[in-house]
Amino acid sequence: MSAPDSLRGIWPIAVYTWREGIRKKTLIGFLILSLLVIFGSMFMTAFMAGIDYSPSGEINIDVESKLVKDVCVSAIAIFGVLIAIFTSASVVPQELENRVIYTVLSKPVRRYQYLLGKFLGVQMIVIANLLLMSVLFFIALWIKEQIIPTLLLWSTLLTYFQFLIVSSFTFAISCAATSSVLPTIAGLFIYITGNLTNYLNDVFKRSSGSDNPFESAVAEVAFYLYAILPNLRNFDLKDQILYLAPNDPPAGILIPNLILYGVLYALSGYLLAFWLFRRKEL
Amino acid sequence: MNSKSNALIGLCFAAVFILGALQGSRINTIKKDEVFYRWLISAGTQIPLTKDERIEFERGANSGRNVTDPMDDELFTAIDDLAEGYLPEVPIDPESDISQITGEPYSKLIRAARLGSAALDDKIWEMATAPEFAEQTANFHTYLSTNRLQSASAAFSLSTLYQGEEQQAQGVGVTSMFFGLRKVAANFLWLQVEDFWHEGQMHRMVPLMRTCVALDPSFVDAYLMGAWHLAYNIPAALEFTPEELKEWSERRQRWMGVREHWYFAGVDLLKDGAWNNPRDFRLYFDLGYSIYENKLEDHENAAIYIREATRQWHELWVDRMYYLVLMRNGQYEESIEGWEYYMHPDKGGFPGHLVGTRSIKTNKAFLAEARSEDAHECADAARAFSVEAAKRGDDAEAQKALAAAVEFEQLAKSEMATARTMWDLLLGQGAGDTLALSRLALIDSREKWRNGDWQVALGDLEFASYEAITYYEDLSALTMEIKLSISEDDPGYEDLVFTTSERMAIERRGRVADRKDVTKNRIRRITCDYIGE
Numbered sequence: 001m002s003a004p005d006s007l008r009g010i011w012p013i014a015v016y017t018w019r020e021g022i023r024k025k026t027l028i029g030f031l032i033l034s035l036l037v038i039f040g041s042m043f044m045t046a047f048m049a050g051i052d053y054s055p056s057g058e059i060n061i062d063v064e065s066k067l068v069k070d071v072c073v074s075a076i077a078i079f080g081v082l083i084a085i086f087t088s089a090s091v092v093p094q095e096l097e098n099r100v101i102y103t104v105l106s107k108p109v110r111r112y113q114y115l116l117g118k119f120l121g122v123q124m125i126v127i128a129n130l131l132l133m134s135v136l137f138f139i140a141l142w143i144k145e146q147i148i149p150t151l152l153l154w155s156t157l158l159t160y161f162q163f164l165i166v167s168s169f170t171f172a173i174s175c176a177a178t179s180s181v182l183p184t185i186a187g188l189f190i191y192i193t194g195n196l197t198n199y200l201n202d203v204f205k206r207s208s209g210s211d212n213p214f215e216s217a218v219a220e221v222a223f224y225l226y227a228i229l230p231n232l233r234n235f236d237l238k239d240q241i242l243y244l245a246p247n248d249p250p251a252g253i254l255i256p257n258l259i260l261y262g263v264l265y266a267l268s269g270y271l272l273a274f275w276l277f278r279r280k281e282l
Numbered sequence: 283m284n285s286k287s288n289a290l291i292g293l294c295f296a297a298v299f300i301l302g303a304l305q306g307s308r309i310n311t312i313k314k315d316e317v318f319y320r321w322l323i324s325a326g327t328q329i330p331l332t333k334d335e336r337i338e339f340e341r342g343a344n345s346g347r348n349v350t351d352p353m354d355d356e357l358f359t360a361i362d363d364l365a366e367g368y369l370p371e372v373p374i375d376p377e378s379d380i381s382q383i384t385g386e387p388y389s390k391l392i393r394a395a396r397l398g399s400a401a402l403d404d405k406i407w408e409m410a411t412a413p414e415f416a417e418q419t420a421n422f423h424t425y426l427s428t429n430r431l432q433s434a435s436a437a438f439s440l441s442t443l444y445q446g447e448e449q450q451a452q453g454v455g456v457t458s459m460f461f462g463l464r465k466v467a468a469n470f471l472w473l474q475v476e477d478f479w480h481e482g483q484m485h486r487m488v489p490l491m492r493t494c495v496a497l498d499p500s501f502v503d504a505y506l507m508g509a510w511h512l513a514y515n516i517p518a519a520l521e522f523t524p525e526e527l528k529e530w531s532e533r534r535q536r537w538m539g540v541r542e543h544w545y546f547a548g549v550d551l552l553k554d555g556a557w558n559n560p561r562d563f564r565l566y567f568d569l570g571y572s573i574y575e576n577k578l579e580d581h582e583n584a585a586i587y588i589r590e591a592t593r594q595w596h597e598l599w600v601d602r603m604y605y606l607v608l609m610r611n612g613q614y615e616e617s618i619e620g621w622e623y624y625m626h627p628d629k630g631g632f633p634g635h636l637v638g639t640r641s642i643k644t645n646k647a648f649l650a651e652a653r654s655e656d657a658h659e660c661a662d663a664a665r666a667f668s669v670e671a672a673k674r675g676d677d678a679e680a681q682k683a684l685a686a687a688v689e690f691e692q693l694a695k696s697e698m699a700t701a702r703t704m705w706d707l708l709l710g711q712g713a714g715d716t717l718a719l720s721r722l723a724l725i726d727s728r729e730k731w732r733n734g735d736w737q738v739a740l741g742d743l744e745f746a747s748y749e750a751i752t753y754y755e756d757l758s759a760l761t762m763e764i765k766l767s768i769s770e771d772d773p774g775y776e777d778l779v780f781t782t783s784e785r786m787a788i789e790r791r792g793r794v795a796d797r798k799d800v801t802k803n804r805i806r807r808i809t810c811d812y813i814g815e
Contacts, residue, residue, distance in 0.1 A: 044473075063472065063503045070465040205427075228303040234313070247400040249407035250316035257309055264302035271295035278288060 009113040010120065013104070017121020021087055022128070030086070031129055034079030038136045041071035042144060065145050072137040077159055080133065084126045084163040085187030088170040090180035091118050092277075097179065105282060115277050119171055119270060126163050130156065154255060161262025162235040166191050168269025175277040194232030201226045230265045234258060318422050319410040323403075325358045325433060326395025327560040327590070328553075334382040334586045352432040353425045361418045365391035368409055372402065377620075378593045382586060396593050398561050433557060468498035475508075484516050488547075495554065502562050505555030513548030513573045517541040526793040536578075537797065545577045563600060566591035571603055581611035605641060612805050614649035618642055640708065647704035647721065649807075654697035656808035658732075661690035663812035683812065690810065698725060720746050720753045724760060731764050737774050739764055762787065 021027065044067055092115075095101040104114060134156045138148050170187030177183050200222040207219035237254050372393040374380075379387050379396075387393070394402040409415055425431045471494045478487045491508040495501055523539025531538045534546055552569040559565060570587030574580045588604045601624055608617035621642045627633045668683035702725055708718040723746030730739035740761060747757045761784075768778055780788070 063507075066501070066503065067469045070469050074463055074466045227307065228299070230302065231306055231309075234306070234309050247403055249404050250312065250319055253407075254309065254312055254316070257305065257312060261302065261305045261309055264298055264305050268295055268299035268302055271291060271298055275288065275291045275295055278291065 007113075009107075009109045010117040013109070013114055013117025014120035014124060017091055017118050018124045018128075021091070021121065021125040024087075024090075026086055027083055027125070027129070030079050030083050031132065034075050034133050035136055037075040037079070038072050038133065038140055041068045041075070042140055044068075044071065065141070068140055068144050072140060073155065073159075076130065076133045076137060076156075077162070080126070080130050080159060080163055081166055081191050083129045084122075084167040085170050085184060085191065086180075087122050087125050088167040089174050089183035089187050091122055092171070092174045093177055093180045093183065101282065111277055112274060115175070115270075115274055119168070119273070122167060122171060123164070126167060127160065130160055130163070158235050158237060158255065158258055161259055161266075162232050164262050164266040165230050165232065165269065166194065168266040168273070172269050172273035172276060175273045175280065191232065194230050197226060197229050197231040198233050200229070230261075234261065314423060315407075315411045315419070317426070318419050319407050321422065321431075321433065322361065322391070322406055322410060323395050324557050324560045325354065326392045326406075328433070328557055329355070329358055330381065330388055330392050331556075331586060331590060335583050351430060353421075353430045354433045357418065357421055357425060357431075360421075361415065362389045362391050364415060364418065365389070365394075365409060368412070368414060369394055369402075369405055372397065375593070378589050395560070396590075398594065464497045465501075468494045468501055468504070471497070472501070472504055479511065479515070484511070484519070487511060488516075491551070495551070495558075499558040502555060502559050502564060505551055505559075506564055506568055509548035509552045509555075509568060509573065512551060513545045513577050517544040517577075520544070525790050530798060542578070545573055548573050548577075561594050563591040563594040563596035566594065567596070567600055567603070571607065575607055575610070581607060585611045585613065602637065609641065609645050609648065612648075612652065614645040614652065618645045618649075621645070640711075643704050643708055644717065647701045647708070647718075650697045650701035650704065651721070651725070652805075653807045654694045654701060656806055657690045657694035657697060660808060660810035660813060661687045661694060664690060664810065667812045686810065686812070690808075693808070698729070701725060716749065717753065719749055720757060723749070724753070724756060727760060727764070731767075736764050736768060736772070737777065 092101070095104070101114075105111065134152070138152065141152075142148055166187060169190050170183050173186040174180065174183035203222040204219050204226060207215040207222065210216055210219070235258060237251060237258060366389060369390045372390050374387045374393065379393050381388055388396075391406075394406055410419065422431075426434050471490050475487050475490045475494065478484070478490065491504065491511070494504045495508065498504070517540075520540050522541060525537070528537040528539045528542070530536075534542075536542065538546075549569060552565050552573070556562075556565045556569065566587045570584040570589075570591065574587060575584035584607045585604070588600065588607050591600050592604050601620065605617045605620040605624070608614075608620065621638045623629060623631065625631045625633055625635050625638045632638065664683045664687035668680045668687060671677075671680035671683060702722065705718040705722045705725070708715050709722065723742050727739040727742045727746075730736070730742065743757050743761045743764075747754055747761075765778060765780060765784065766788075768775055
C-alpha cells in the first residue's frame, strides 16, 4: 500500500467522526452553556453599577472589560476541555458498543488508519467548538470595547494545545475501555492532575531535606512525577498574552516552546492510544 | 513480529513522552528566567523611586512575610554594575533620568527598564538568560527560595502565596486557585468588595481587596480602586487626629494620625501594584497625585511619582498634572520648561493652550516671588552681619555687608515688581482670578509689614482671605506670622486682637513645639555668603 493509499482511508473516518460528533446532544449542551456564559459575562458587570469615580477616572469601564475577558477565557477553557474530554472519551467505545467498528475494520482499513481518522475527527470537533466560542468572545469584546486584540489569536491557539494534551490521553484510555464512562472520568482526572502538577513541586520543596524517611520518599516521588507529567498550568501564558504589553520577550520565546510541548505530549498520547488499540481483541 | 511492533510502539511512546518531559523542563527553565527578567524590570523601575523618595526599601513590610537580611539592593547593584558593560547605549532623558539624590543620570539598566522600548526589553531578556549573568541569576533564585528578597511578591510563586495566605488571602481557600481560575475568583471577589462598599461595611473590604490583588497581581484596577477606598473613603469616616496626639513613624518619616495610617495603606497598595505592573502609568499617577499630593500634601514625592507616570506610556493630562505638581513643589523653572514643551508647535504640542499660557505666567510670578524672598533673606542676613562686624570693629566688612544688603534689597524689589506685573497681568486677563488676587494681597501685606505698617497689612490679608480662598493657608500663615511678630513696644500693640482659631492654633503649636522637624529642603535660587545652605 503506497503512502497516499494509506492515508486515503483516514479522511472519510475523520469526516464521519466529525459529523457524528457535532450531532451529540451533550456537546451541543456544553456549547450552548459556554455561549450563555460568554454573552452573560457582558451583563455580570451590571452588579458593579454605582462607583463611577476614581482619581484617575474610568475605572469601572476597565474592570468591566477585564471581567469579560477573564470570564470568557475561563469559560472557553472549561467548556472547551469538557467538550474535548467527552468527545475523545466516547468516539471509540461508542463504536464498540454499537458494533460499527467491526463493520469499518472489516473493510480495507488498517487499525492505525481508523484510529488516526477518529483522532483527527475529534480534533476537528474540538477546533470547531473552540473557534465558535472564540468568535463569540471576540464579538462580546467588540461590543464592550470596540477592539479586537489580535493577540487573542495566540491565546486561543495555546488553549487548543492544552485541549490537545488532555484529549490525546483521554483518547488513549478510551481505546482500552469498553464504555465511555471510565475514559471520561480519566479525562477529568488528567485535566485536574495536569493543573495540579505545580503542587508536586511544592510538595518536593517542602518535603525534601526532611529527616522523616516517609517525607523524603514522598519528596522523591513528587519530584519525578513533577518532572514527567504534563503541566497544563504552563499554558496559563494565555493570561499574560491578554494583559501584558504587546512586546513581551518571554512570551515570544514561550509560545513556540509551548506549542512543541503540546505536540510532543499529544503525540505520546496518540502513540499510547495506538499501542493500546493494537493490543485490543476485536 | 506483532509483539516486536508492540514493543517498538511502546518504545516510541516512552521516547516521545520523555521528549515532552524534557521540553517541559526547558519551559520551566524559561519560566525561571522570566521570573528573573520581570524582577529586573520591576526592580529597575522601583528601586530608584524608593531611593528618590528617601525612604527605606519597604516592599512586603505589611504582607506578614518576615524577610531577614534582605538582599534586594545588593543583588540589584551587582547586576546593575555588570549591565553597564552589557547593555547598548540608552538615551538619557534630562527630564526624568536624573537621580533626585545624586543629580547624576540613572544607570543604563534603570534607564532601559524605565524606557520600555521593544529593543531594550529584548536586550534585558537576553541579559537575564546570558551566561555572563549566571551567577546573579543563581543568586536571585537562591534568595527567592530562601525568602531573602523583600521585593519578591506572591506573583512569583504559588508557594509564597500560601506562606502569606493567612495574612494576605484571608477567606480564600486554596481551591479558588485551581485550574487557572484565580483571575475569575479575583473578579468575583471584587464584585463582593463593591457590595461591601455600598453596604458601608468598609472593615470587610480591606482583606478582600488584598485577596483580590494576591490572586490576580495584574488586576491594576483593583489596586487603583482599593487605594481610593483606603485613602479617601475609609478616612472620610474618621476624625482628624489632633497634632499633639500624632505619633512619629520612623518608617514614614512623618507624624501619623489615624487618617495618615489609611493614606499610607493606600500608598502601600499602589506601590505593590507598581512592583507587579511597573509599566502602568495609572498606578504612579494615583500614588503621586491622589495620595501624596492631595492627601499627604507631600509635593516632593508627588512630583517623583508623577514624573515616573510620564516616563511610561501615558495620557496627555498626566503631563499637565505633572507640571502643576512641579509648581506646587516650588520647581517653577521645570514647570515652565514643561509647559513650553507641551505648547511647542514644532514638538507636536498645543500652541496657545489656555491653561498652559496661564500656568507659565503663574510659574514666572511664583519664581519671581521666591527669588525676591531669597533676596530679602540675604539682605536681612547681610544687614545682621554688618551690625555684628561693626560691633567687632571691622568697619570694612561691615560696609561691604551693608552694600551687599542694599544690593539684595534692590534685587528683591525688582523681583517682586516682576511678580506683581505677572499677577496684575493675570488679574487683568481673567476677571476675578482669585489666585492672582490673593498673591497680590500677600505681596502688598508683606511690603506693608516690612515698612512697619502691620495693621494695614493685616487688613489686606483679611480682605484677601475673604476674596481669594485659593491660597488661604499662605494668607493665614502670614497673618499669624505678623501678629506674633508684634511686640508690646510696637505702635498699635493695644489694638492687636487674636481670633479664637488663632489662639487655638498658637496653643496647638505650643503643644507640638518639641516635635521633630520634617520640613523638606527649600529650593534656594539666590545664595549669599551670609546665609548657610
